Amino acid sequence: MSHHLVEVKDLKHTYPGGTEALRGVSFRITHGEAVGIVGANGAGKSTLLLHLNGCLAPAGGSVRIGDYPLTKETLAGVRRTVGMVFQDPDDQLFMPTVYEDVAFGPLNLGLPPGEIEARVMRALETVGAAHLRDRPPYRLSGGEKRAVAIAAVLAMLPDILVLDEPSSNLDLKSRRQLIGLLKGFKHTRIIATHDLDMILDVCERTIVLHEGRVAADGPTTEIFNDEELLRRSHLEKPLRMQACPVCGK
Amino acid sequence: MRAGGASSLESALLDLRGIETLAQQETPVHRRDPRAKVVTALAFIAVVISFGKYDVSALLPLLAYPVALIVAGNLPARFVLGKLLLALPFALVIGMFNPLLDRTALVQLGDLRVSGGWVSFASIMLRFGLTVSAAVILIATTGFGPVCLALNRLKAPRVFTTQLMLLYRYLFVLTEEAGRMMRAWSLRAVSERRISIRVFGSLAGQLLLRALDRAQRLHAAMLCRGFDGTIRPMRRLKFTAADLGFVAGWCAFFMIARIYHLPHLLGQGMMRMLP
Numbered sequence: 097m098s099h100h101l102v103e104v105k106d107l108k109h110t111y112p113g114g115t116e117a118l119r120g121v122s123f124r125i126t127h128g129e130a131v132g133i134v135g136a137n138g139a140g141k142s143t144l145l146l147h148l149n150g151c152l153a154p155a156g157g158s159v160r161i162g163d164y165p166l167t168k169e170t171l172a173g174v175r176r177t178v179g180m181v182f183q184d185p186d187d188q189l190f191m192p193t194v195y196e197d198v199a200f201g202p203l204n205l206g207l208p209p210g211e212i213e214a215r216v217m218r219a220l221e222t223v224g225a226a227h228l229r230d231r232p233p234y235r236l237s238g239g240e241k242r243a244v245a246i247a248a249v250l251a252m253l254p255d256i257l258v259l260d261e262p263s264s265n266l267d268l269k270s271r272r273q274l275i276g277l278l279k280g281f282k283h284t285r286i287i288a289t290h291d292l293d294m295i296l297d298v299c300e301r302t303i304v305l306h307e308g309r310v311a312a313d314g315p316t317t318e319i320f321n322d323e324e325l326l327r328r329s330h331l332e333k334p335l336r337m338q339a340c341p342v343c344g345k
Numbered sequence: 346m347r348a349g350g351a352s353s354l355e356s357a358l359l360d361l362r363g364i365e366t367l368a369q370q371e372t373p374v375h376r377r378d379p380r381a382k383v384v385t386a387l388a389f390i391a392v393v394i395s396f397g398k399y400d401v402s403a404l405l406p407l408l409a410y411p412v413a414l415i416v417a418g419n420l421p422a423r424f425v426l427g428k429l430l431l432a433l434p435f436a437l438v439i440g441m442f443n444p445l446l447d448r449t450a451l452v453q454l455g456d457l458r459v460s461g462g463w464v465s466f467a468s469i470m471l472r473f474g475l476t477v478s479a480a481v482i483l484i485a486t487t488g489f490g491p492v493c494l495a496l497n498r499l500k501a502p503r504v505f506t507t508q509l510m511l512l513y514r515y516l517f518v519l520t521e522e523a524g525r526m527m528r529a530w531s532l533r534a535v536s537e538r539r540i541s542i543r544v545f546g547s548l549a550g551q552l553l554l555r556a557l558d559r560a561q562r563l564h565a566a567m568l569c570r571g572f573d574g575t576i577r578p579m580r581r582l583k584f585t586a587a588d589l590g591f592v593a594g595w596c597a598f599f600m601i602a603r604i605y606h607l608p609h610l611l612g613q614g615m616m617r618m619l620p
Contacts, residue, residue, distance in 0.1 A: 151565045172571070180569045186518050187562040190511060191576075192490030204571030209581075232365065232490075234517040252570060 100127035108156035119308035132295035135305035136330035141288040179254030185241035189233035219251040239270030368488035374418035379495035381588035436473035
């Protein structure tokens with residue numbers, strides 16, 4: 097289906113105050129691809145993600161989601177297509193209970209109650225959080241919060257998932273569960289992170305951002321083997337691709 | 346603010362969580378529709394504050410309401426009393442000048458003359474105890490979310506209920522953030538016992554900026570999920586005959602207690618029964 101397509105052309109963004117966050121970013125992501133966005137702090141990752149569903153308006157260039165260019169008129173449709181998981185789950189879980197939070201999106205779509213119940217439970221079961229349904233969000237652990245935040249987005253049935261630092265602040269087991277979950281999705285996935293090992297597991301393609309521009313765009317293994325490129329972009333080889341510190345192999 | 350600010354903030358937070366735990370019990374009081382409890386509590390408060398300045402004994406029968414709910418709702422009485430103590434200073438400040446200003450003798454008990462000031466002071470304290478405990482009991486038997494939902498259904502302005510709900514949710518996040526800032530301060534200001542005004546200003550300012558930032562991100566997250574200005578409540582409420590009985594029964598009792606001076610009637614009855 098063509099509406100899983102994400103096309104960004106010469107995207108530019110300047111924050112009030114004059115910081116140029118994006119200086120002409122272009123790429124095209126097709127149906128079902130999992131793409132990692134990596135780069136140093138301040139390279140423009142989060143700014144780029146916020147453009148993908150119109151949380152920020154571009155200063156130049158364009159964003160195209162599926163068949164629609166992102167404009168004021170198509171915003172509602174685009175937001176339904178692109179599910180965004182924020183970096184801090186506390187920003188996303190604002191309703192009194194987990195169940196109500198996951199139901200927030202579907203309720204806004206005006207679905208009938210039976211359909212809402214089914215969608216919410218399906219989303220919670222997908223992330224393994226059905227048992228948390230009646231808990232208030234402030235009583236969840238970091239991993240549980242992240243899982244519920246993802247469920248809240250899944251309940252909107254998006255075609256494209258955009259995740260900002262999904263593995264940050266997670267313990268190792270929660271991180272592993274998250275990786276399994278992300279690998280299992282059939283959605284188009286765009287993941288911004290510093291966790292290159294996770295990218296190695298989940299994404300077949302990686303885009304490297306450096307100072308607001310695309311420094312490289314290609315197959316993940318190829319990019320992570322280019323030590324010169326990684327060094328220039330303030331990155332490091334994923335730990336699993338580095339030599340063993342004990343035996344040196 | 347004291348240097349132990351971080352820990353006292355955290356204990357206040359634990360207390361709030363305690364009230365939510367109490368609200369999740371299963372008792373006949375908890376099972377009542379939140380609307381029934383909100384309406385009854387509002388009626389109770391209205392009746393209590395409608396009493397006259399010097400009424401003390403006439404208020405006493407109204408104690409039946411908090412006591413009955415504490416017992417039937419399985420609430421620890423100490424918890425409710427603790428909350429009363431927390432709010433006590435405000436009532437004390439309001440009432441403390443009455444005994445000094447109003448010295449006309451109102452009641453004569455043998456040789457002891459009680460001035461109008463003391464009587465009105467007692468009345469204020471009693472009314473304070475009744476109204477605050479009614480509010481605490483309402484939250485502890487209902488939970489904050491359902492109270493907001495009930496207000497919403499009772500046609501309270503939506504802006505108000507939405508604000509109230511988000512306020513409660515982010516109280517936890519904000520207190521944790523403030524607690525972290527206080528801890529960071531106390532670790533680097535080992536010998537100081539109090540925060541200076543200057544430092545306090547910058548801490549409070551930073552907290553405000555962080556809150557504004559978070560509000561912006563939160564709004565973005567809401568927009569991403571199709572928010573259009575109204576939060577659509579999920580839970581269906583069912584107002585049953587038992588709920589109607591709860592409201593009608595209590596309101597009838599409040600009215601009787603307001604119109605008739607029950608302790609007085611009781612006293613007269615007792616007198617008549619005496620030979």
